[in-house]
Amino acid sequence: MFMSQNLKIGILGPVSRAVVWEKYLRPHPTVSEVVIASDIPALAGVQACILLDEGPDRLATALNLVKLGYHLFIVGRLPMQVAEAEKIFYTAEESGIAVQYSNWAVFSEGTRWMRSQLPRFDLYQSVRELEGMPLESGIEPFMGYILEDVALAQNWSGSNVNRVLANMAVSDAGEPVSIQCYLRFENSSAASVFFIANSRRNLHNRYASGRAGSVFTDVQARKAFYRTSDGGLRADTEYTFDEPEPAHYAVTQFLKTIQLKRDSDFSGYHGLQLARTIRIIREALRR
Structure with missing residues (x-):
């Protein structure tokens, strides 16, 4: 959707963490501006967002950001609930939005x-x-x-x-x-x-x-x-x-995913696959 070579990136989350992630973004020549935001309205004008949120509603926030058309890197615990992961994946697919989850094991x-x-x-x-x-x-x-x-x-x-x-x-x-x-x-x-x-x-x-x-x-x-x-x-x-830690590589992957219109090493689809597998594991443990 957004294919400009100069990307304006928003970071939504606590300022102390956002400042660290801003340092990962600054060296990339394709990043023209970084906006640190405390709420979604403050992201106006950005093309992509890094979501730093460990709260219980973080995937609902992620879905809202995808619906608004922001390419999204979700930093935090990986998805465990199928319904939430499905909504994010299918909404992003329909809109041509890139979604990446922070699986540090994959990115290391x-x-x-x-x-x-x-x-x-x-x-x-x-x-x-x-x-x-x-x-x-x-x-x-x-x-x-x-x-x-x-x-x-x-x-x-x-x-x-x-x-x-x-x-x-x-x-x-x-x-x-x-x-x-x-x-x-x-x-x-x-x-x-x-x-x-x-x-x-x-x-x-x-x-x-x-x-x-x-x-x-x-x-x-x-x-x-x-x-x-x-x-x-x-x-x-x-x-x-x-x-x-693999954050530098993960940021590079996120930017390439947007610009080259390719899947991330751990995309919204991979997050959905994981949530479905976790559901099977959860059922096996409760037998």
């Missing part, structure tokens, strides 16, 4: 390197442990800790989920302690996502393997390792990534 430098070495996996596994995390009652808050890895697995597989197995360990007080999900995709690849809240250490590792080889990332240490197997010969490659 380590993951991008893993995927460049192994474009398609047969098996994927993520293991995340947190030390001394206060336990919360209920499934919903707990599932927030697996969202990015479930979304990454589905995004990387390039396929839809056709089977889900999910289990959760619960304390005597009824508080979730750990969760494990097994996802089987239509292209026969599979993924396992595990999270535990009361570990004795902090750990976040990702593993993937396929015919071409195997890749491993230690998210906290910011190190990745690739081993390829070809005709019995093995070659090992180690990679260290310095990017502290």
